[in-house]
Amino acid sequence: MIRIGLLSDTHGFLNDRLFAFFDSCHELWHAGDIGSIALADQLAGFRPLKAVYGNIDGHELRSVFPSLLYFLCEQTPVLMTHIGGYPGHYDRLVLPELMTKTPKLFICGHSHILRVIYDKKFDLLHINPGAAGNTGIHKVCTAIRFTVTGDQISDLDILEIPRRSSI
Numbered sequence: 413m414i415r416i417g418l419l420s421d422t423h424g425f426l427n428d429r430l431f432a433f434f435d436s437c438h439e440l441w442h443a444g445d446i447g448s449i450a451l452a453d454q455l456a457g458f459r460p461l462k463a464v465y466g467n468i469d470g471h472e473l474r475s476v477f478p479s480l481l482y483f484l485c486e487q488t489p490v491l492m493t494h495i496g497g498y499p500g501h502y503d504r505l506v507l508p509e510l511m512t513k514t515p516k517l518f519i520c521g522h523s524h525i526l527r528v529i530y531d532k533k534f535d536l537l538h539i540n541p542g543a544a545g546n547t548g549i550h551k552v553c554t555a556i557r558f559t560v561t562g563d564q565i566s567d568l569d570i571l572e573i574p575r576r577s578s579i
Contacts, residue, residue: 414486415558416439416558417430417440420443420444420540421524421547422543422545425447426454434459447469449472464492464494465494479493488564490515518534520540526541551575553573
């Protein structure tokens with residue numbers, strides 16, 4: 413069993429409430445638009461970090477993190493990227509990856525819209541944690557935590573923080 417903290421689109425900003433929310437997590441996963449290497453280092457100093465770079469991330473982050481990450485969490489194949497779309501509307505660059513890698517968990521960010529959708533066609537759970545930072549169209553900052561046990565995903569919790577709330 414492993415507890416995962418998932419966030420995306422921080423754009424260089426971390427609300428301190430995220431650390432309390434992720435306190436029970438074993439790992440943090442960031443689905444891109446990190447914003448700065450200092451923020452990535454802060455997250456990695458708190459818990460082991462898996463991340464992909466996003467479209468706003470510069471050379472420094474792109475030299476450390478990939479654009480697409482495929483890995484096993486317990487016995488669950490995971491595919492993570494920043495721009496991925498969602499079931500029925502996947503990005504054209506992601507579709508071949510979904511077909512060849514056959515993940516059971518597909519994670520992306522970019523839209524700033526929190527979505528958790530089971531995709532029957534690809535037999536996977538799609539998660540977009542929304543946006544945890546203070547830059548973008550969203551009115552509420554969001555993050556997710558969940559548990560992976562073998563090939564099962566459970567105990568999904570959502571954190572919502574009003575934009576620019578006091579820290």
